Amino acid sequence: VMTVAQARSSAGAEDVWVSGYIVGGDLTSSSASFAAPFQSRTNIVIGPKSTTSSRSSCLSVQLAAGQARDVLNLVDNPSLLGRKVCLKGDVVEAYYGLPGIKNIVEFELQ
Secondary structure, rough: EEEHHHHOOOOOOOEEEEEEEEEEEOOOOOEOOOOOOOOOOOOEEEOOOOOOOHHOOOOEEOOOHHHHHHHHOOOOHHOOOOOOOEEEEEEEEOOOEEEEEEEEEEEEEE
């Protein structure tokens, strides 16, 4: 399992597990929200600690339609803010201007 920091420098890694804390959402190309209420169900931000609030140390996470979006989005599940999560997917160089994870095939809340 990669940490957020390891994944940030591993663009191109496919089908890998990444562990971090759900710290925000509502990504745009220049910002992220780290406090409720949240507006977007299609992405979240994970950080190395549950208290992370600096976009530059986080990973963006695409929540495609399906189970991951239903369970992990902060609009419908605001209590997940600060929870640890493991995600299995592909690390991409940029999603909303940040290193990110796309194509999630498995996840575990801890």
